[in-house]
Amino acid sequence: MNQIIESIFPAIIxxxxxxxxxxxxxxxxxxxxVRKEIFTTLMAYRYRIADRESVKALNCVxxxxxxxxxxxxAWKAFLxxxxxxxxxxxxxxxxHIQLLEEISKVLKYKNIGWKDIKRNYYPDGLASELNDTNTLRKAQLEVALHNVAETRKKTTDTDNSST
Structure with missing residues (x-):
C-alpha cells in the first residue's frame, strides 16, 4: 500500500x-x-497620434x-x-515619445530609444493624400449642409404659400 502511495503521489504532484x-x-x-501588439501599433502610428488605431492602443496602455x-x-504625463x-x-x-520609450524598456527592446522613436517615415505623398481626403470630406459636408438648408427653405416656402 505504501509502495502504491509512494509511486502515485509523486506522479500526481x-x-x-x-x-x-x-x-x-x-x-x-x-x-x-498583447504588450508587443500595443507597442507595434503605437510605433506604426506615432506620426499621427490621433489616428483611430493609435487612440485604441493608447487607451489600452x-x-x-x-x-x-x-x-x-509616462501614461499620466501623456494624458x-x-x-x-x-x-x-x-x-x-x-x-508620447517618452511613453513609447518606457514601453520599449519594459519589452526589453534595448536598442530603441528616444532618437529612434522620434524619427519616423512619413512620406510627403501620404501627407498630401490625407490632406486631399480631408479637403474632399469638408467639401462634401458643405454641399450636404447646403442641400439640407435649401430643402428646409423650400419646405418653409411651400408651407407659407399654402396657408
Whole structure:
C-alpha cells in the first residue's frame, strides 16, 4: 500500500506542477504578446497620434501595463499633456515619445530609444493624400449642409404659400 502511495503521489504532484507551470508560462506569453501588439501599433502610428488605431492602443496602455510603474507615470504625463490648457503640441509629442520609450524598456527592446522613436517615415505623398481626403470630406459636408438648408427653405416656402 505504501509502495502504491509512494509511486502515485509523486506522479500526481508532478502532473499538477506541470499544469501550473504551463498555465503560468502561457499567461505570461499572452501578456507579452498583447504588450508587443500595443507597442507595434503605437510605433506604426506615432506620426499621427490621433489616428483611430493609435487612440485604441493608447487607451489600452493603462490596463495592459498596469504592473509597470514607469509606464503608468509616462501614461499620466501623456494624458496631462493632452489635457493641458493652452494645448502645446510639442509637449504632447514629447510625452508620447517618452511613453513609447518606457514601453520599449519594459519589452526589453534595448536598442530603441528616444532618437529612434522620434524619427519616423512619413512620406510627403501620404501627407498630401490625407490632406486631399480631408479637403474632399469638408467639401462634401458643405454641399450636404447646403442641400439640407435649401430643402428646409423650400419646405418653409411651400408651407407659407399654402396657408
Amino acid at each position: 508532478s502532473g499538477i506542477l506541470a499544469t501550473v507551470v504551463t498555465l503560468f508560462w502561457q499567461n505570461r506569453a499572452k501578456k507579452l504578446e 493603462q490596463a495592459v501595463f498596469y504592473d509597470c510603474p514607469k509606464v503608468q507615470t 496631462d499633456a493632452a489635457d493641458k490648457k493652452p494645448f502645446v503640441e510639442q509637449d504632447l509629442i514629447d510625452a
